[in-house]
Amino acid sequence: MHHIYQQLGVSPAVYSYGEKLLASLKERFEQIDSVAEYNQCKVLAAMQKNRVNATHFAATTGYGYNDDGRDNLERVYADVFHTEAALVRPQITCGTHALAVALSANLLPGDELLSPVGRPYDTLEEVIGIRESKCSLKEYGVTYAQADLKEDGSFDYGAIRRAITPRTKLITIQRSKGYATRPSFSVEQIGELIAFCKSVKPDVKCMVDNCYGEFVELREPSDVGADMVVGSLIKNPGGGLAPIGGYICGSRECVDRCAYRLSAPGLGQEVGANLGLMPALYQGLFLSPTVVSGALKGAVFAANLYESLGFSCVPNASEPRHDIIQAVTLGSREAMVAFCKGIQAAAPVDSYVTPEPWAMPGYDDEVIMAAGAFVQGSSIELSADGPIRPPYAVYFQGGLTWYHAKLGILMSVQKLLEAGLIRLP
Numbered sequence: 494m495h496h497i498y499q500q501l502g503v504s505p506a507v508y509s510y511g512e513k514l515l516a517s518l519k520e521r522f523e524q525i526d527s528v529a530e531y532n533q534c535k536v537l538a539a540m541q542k543n544r545v546n547a548t549h550f551a552a553t554t555g556y557g558y559n560d561d562g563r564d565n566l567e568r569v570y571a572d573v574f575h576t577e578a579a580l581v582r583p584q585i586t587c588g589t590h591a592l593a594v595a596l597s598a599n600l601l602p603g604d605e606l607l608s609p610v611g612r613p614y615d616t617l618e619e620v621i622g623i624r625e626s627k628c629s630l631k632e633y634g635v636t637y638a639q640a641d642l643k644e645d646g647s648f649d650y651g652a653i654r655r656a657i658t659p660r661t662k663l664i665t666i667q668r669s670k671g672y673a674t675r676p677s678f679s680v681e682q683i684g685e686l687i688a689f690c691k692s693v694k695p696d697v698k699c700m701v702d703n704c705y706g707e708f709v710e711l712r713e714p715s716d717v718g719a720d721m722v723v724g725s726l727i728k729n730p731g732g733g734l735a736p737i738g739g740y741i742c743g744s745r746e747c748v749d750r751c752a753y754r755l756s757a758p759g760l761g762q763e764v765g766a767n768l769g770l771m772p773a774l775y776q777g778l779f780l781s782p783t784v785v786s787g788a789l790k791g792a793v794f795a796a797n798l799y800e801s802l803g804f805s806c807v808p809n810a811s812e813p814r815h816d817i818i819q820a821v822t823l824g825s826r827e828a829m830v831a832f833c834k835g836i837q838a839a840a841p842v843d844s845y846v847t848p849e850p851w852a853m854p855g856y857d858d859e860v861i862m863a864a865g866a867f868v869q870g871s872s873i874e875l876s877a878d879g880p881i882r883p884p885y886a887v888y889f890q891g892g893l894t895w896y897h898a899k900l901g902i903l904m905s906v907q908k909l910l911e912a913g914l915i916r917l918p
């Protein structure tokens with residue numbers, strides 16, 4: 494084993510250090526495996542109930558009327574998430590698009606949107622109109638209110654109660670911290686928040702941005718009262734095989750509106766050819782629980798390894814996980830570059846490329862990104878990125894297999910060591 498790792502660029506010292514640490518993670522990994530096992534069964538049960546067969550993998554083109562493969566995939570998603578309906582489409586281009594559809598379909602002029610968990614994900618700021626943008630909800634007369642989290646990251650129920658008004662139509666709850674420093678929320682916490690909001694205003698709709706959270710726990714937010722759960726297929730539920738797409742699972746009423754918004758009023762879910770993507774979307778969902786477990790093991794391994802090297806990690810080495818994101822505060826530009834070089838060097842695609850900090854549109858600071866993915870921009874595949882600014886944190890996620898995630902993390906340590914930025918204890 495030393496030999497094959499050495500061939501890939503990991504020194505025997507780094508490999509042995511990793512192995513020693515891994516020995517202490519046996520129990521954590523067993524827990525992750527048992528969640529994956531449960532979720533695998535959940536996905537299989539949904540596929541069996543809906544009698545998935547080869548006819549569902551056929552390509553359709555044009556309008557896509559009577560696309561049974563597409564319609565059945567939506568029934569499978571609805572059963573996995575225990576919802577009345579689902580919209581799962583390659584025409585949903587990304588997570589932001591899915592969220593924008595869900596919001597704009599279910600908010601009308603004069604309505605108010607409330608985020609009870611602080612600022613939403615960066616790209617949603619323009620969807621909502623927190624940052625001025627053409628076609629934002631704000632332009633259409635939908636207002637936005639926000640209740641910030643308390644200092645310790647918990648819900649500020651007093652502030653939330655005050656923020657709910659007769660105009661509050663929809664509440665948006667982001668499960669994952671995304672690129673913020675707040676904690677991610679457990680499904681149980683989300684359930685408590687939804688119950689509270691509905692106790693204040695029983696007819697309010699609750700939407701959960703489920704990005705990076707699918708199959709991390711036994712339950713999904715739709716099991717604890719969410720009217721809609723929304724996510725991207727090039728993250729967890731696509732299992733690395735979906736080349737594009739997004740999903741919205743929820744009540745028939747909410748999902749119907751989303752379908753009319755996505756295509757056109759009157760057309761709804763009836764149109765939208767599958768373009769031959771059904772095999773990837775079905776098989777990706779089938780693999781997703783296992784893929785997510787590999788990514789989670791990578792995140793837990795990284796937190797433990799980097800904490801032992803003296804870096805602070807969110808979540809920390811021992812905390813329970815509610816999504817697949819791992820933040821590591823590296824403290825310098827040089828360390829961020831070295832970390833990303835390691836991740837890149839471990840990739841199956843573009844491993845020979847050297848990542849460099851770069852000025853990117855939409856960001857104030859330079860950004861560094863490492864990704865060597867089969868699907869461009871896929872973040873269920875092993876990837877790392879971060880803005881070059883204090884505290885110099887990288888956000889690390891994904892890995893289609895645990896062994897690839899492990900190699901990436903070991904390579905990142907190797908590059909930090911070679912740059913003289915760390916010493917092994």
Ligand SMILES: *Cc1c(COP(=O)(O)O)cnc(C)c1O
Pocket residue numbers: 587588589590614616667668669670671702704705725
């Ligand atoms: C990734 C992500 C999004 C947006 O998804 P894109 O596919 O990048 O548009 C929204 N919310 C959260 C929490 C995310 O992690």
